[in-house]
Amino acid sequence: MPLYAPPTEFPHLPAANPGLLAAVVRGEARLTPEQALDLFRSMPLTALGRWADARCRAIHGGSIRTYVIDRNVNYTNVCNARCTFCAFRRDGDEHDAYTLEPSQILEKIGELVAIGGTQVLMQGGMNPALPLDWYVRLLRSIKERFPRVHVHAFSPPEFIEFVHFFDPPGSTLEEKLRWVMVRLRDAGLDSIPGGGGEIFAPAVRRKIGLGKCDAEAWLTTMYVAHTLGMFTSATMMFGHIEGHADRVHHMRLVREWQDRALAEESDATSPRGHYVSFISWPFQRENTPLGRVKDWLSRPEDSGEFPGDAVARLDGSGDPKAHAEFGRRVRMSGSTDYLRTQALSRLFLDNVYSIGASWVTMGPHVGQVALLHGANDMGSVMMEENVVSAAGTTYCLDEAVLCRLIRGAGFTPAQRDNVYDVLRIHDGPDSPDLRVTDWSRHRTKRLHVERKAAGVPLTVTAAES
Numbered sequence: 001m002p003l004y005a006p007p008t009e010f011p012h013l014p015a016a017n018p019g020l021l022a023a024v025v026r027g028e029a030r031l032t033p034e035q036a037l038d039l040f041r042s043m044p045l046t047a048l049g050r051w052a053d054a055r056c057r058a059i060h061g062g063s064i065r066t067y068v069i070d071r072n073v074n075y076t077n078v079c080n081a082r083c084t085f086c087a088f089r090r091d092g093d094e095h096d097a098y099t100l101e102p103s104q105i106l107e108k109i110g111e112l113v114a115i116g117g118t119q120v121l122m123q124g125g126m127n128p129a130l131p132l133d134w135y136v137r138l139l140r141s142i143k144e145r146f147p148r149v150h151v152h153a154f155s156p157p158e159f160i161e162f163v164h165f166f167d168p169p170g171s172t173l174e175e176k177l178r179w180v181m182v183r184l185r186d187a188g189l190d191s192i193p194g195g196g197g198e199i200f201a202p203a204v205r206r207k208i209g210l211g212k213c214d215a216e217a218w219l220t221t222m223y224v225a226h227t228l229g230m231f232t233s234a235t236m237m238f239g240h241i242e243g244h245a246d247r248v249h250h251m252r253l254v255r256e257w258q259d260r261a262l263a264e265e266s267d268a269t270s271p272r273g274h275y276v277s278f279i280s281w282p283f284q285r286e287n288t289p290l291g292r293v294k295d296w297l298s299r300p301e302d303s304g305e306f307p308g309d310a311v312a313r314l315d316g317s318g319d320p321k322a323h324a325e326f327g328r329r330v331r332m333s334g335s336t337d338y339l340r341t342q343a344l345s346r347l348f349l350d351n352v353y354s355i356g357a358s359w360v361t362m363g364p365h366v367g368q369v370a371l372l373h374g375a376n377d378m379g380s381v382m383m384e385e386n387v388v389s390a391a392g393t394t395y396c397l398d399e400a401v402l403c404r405l406i407r408g409a410g411f412t413p414a415q416r417d418n419v420y421d422v423l424r425i426h427d428g429p430d431s432p433d434l435r436v437t438d439w440s441r442h443r444t445k446r447l448h449v450e451r452k453a454a455g456v457p458l459t460v461t462a463a464e465s
């Protein structure tokens with residue numbers, strides 16, 4: 001009998017019932033998908049944000065909010081998928097296709113360590129030219145040179161392609177994934193990022209994630225990682241062709257698989273893992289094929305229900321034929337839609353420890369407000385980012401600015417590691433933000449510069465600050 005048991009659902013109660021929501025805040029009740037959708041659609045943002053903030057404080061307390069110093073290294077932009085929302089991918093023969101040399105990756109990690117970084121996030125396109133040995137040697141060399149750096153790398157779609165590229169032994173996807181993952185873990189892989197989650201509902205995923213694995217494969221990859229004792233994150237990219245019910249369905253799958261992971265973990269004799277965080281962000285449209293799709297209500301003939309809502313079902317069974325314009329219209333997400341979605345994720349995902357604010361897509365100040373709408377973590381100081389910036393969104397913050405944003409929201413900033421253990425609490429005068437005496441000058445400094453000399457397109461690196 002597993003020790004873990006999820007909170008009880010009360011499906012007969014209205015979603016906005018204060019008693020129900022107070023029990024959700026205490027961790028004693030669980031929202032049903034129907035209640036979650038109802039809250040999302042009808043509760044004012046201020047109220048939804050307050051409930052999410054209360055739940056966040058119940059889990060994380062009211063004093064500290066965290067960030068991590070890591071570096072996002074996109075080791076290749078060559079990819080055999082053709083996601084319509086992606087401005088980053090290239091075919092192998094395009095003039096600006098690249099694959100970083102292992103020595104370049106090590107150099108980047110060296111720069112990360114020099115500013116106190118603890119983690120490298122490595123994700124790439126799905127590059128069929130790279131053999132398994134390339135990854136094994138890369139991971140070994142990182143661990144040899146930087147044994148204390150946590151390697152958070154290779155999202156589920158990459159792992160699924162590893163299975164296709166390397167043809168590992170095994171009769172099931174789980175067995176094949178385990179074979180590859182054990183080799184990468186033994187070479188130095190510590191945990192797996194939740195990239196490529198997008199929207200799980202098949203109707204949406206088939207339209208936007210061309211060549212990318214389906215939800216079952218994504219979730220199975222994470223399950224295998226959990227059985228091997230790894231911690232992972234989950235993500236969602238919304239604000240495109242999906243309906244609101246698709247967002248709830250996506251979170252529902254994360255919650256269900258997390259229940260399984262936690263139940264097995266509580267009953268296991270060997271180390272197991274689970275999802276430690278959930279981060280959601282809106283689609284960024286610049287330079288992407290999906291971004292050229294017309295906005296809903298931008299033409300006089302657009303009327304009635306948004307096509308994505310007409311198709312979406314809470315169980316993921318939406319039929320794309322339910323609306324003739326499905327996939328041909330986007331509903332972009334702004335700040336309030338983002339905050340509503342994030343707040344709902346805090347209330348709905350009762351079994352996920354951390355909710356991350358996405359200042360990388362929303363900007364620093366919406367990221368700051370997100371700390372009052374359910375988020376407990378500001379993510380990372382941004383030394384380098386290539387994927388979202390390729391889609392037209394570029395915000396780079398150093399540690400002092402990140403700490404200032406957290407303090408400005410009413411919390412004490414604290415640096416954390418990959419599993420959310422606090423490394424340093426910045427409550428004294430030597431805190432990165434409190435050492436800055438002239439913010440106007442600090443702001444005008446360039447935090448990052450394009451790096452051209454190494455011949456690595458789409459790459460930025462830390463400059464003097």
Ligand code: SF4
Binds near residue numbers: 125
């Ligand atoms: S989002 Fe990732 S998998 Fe999809 S095309 Fe871009 S690089 Fe490839």
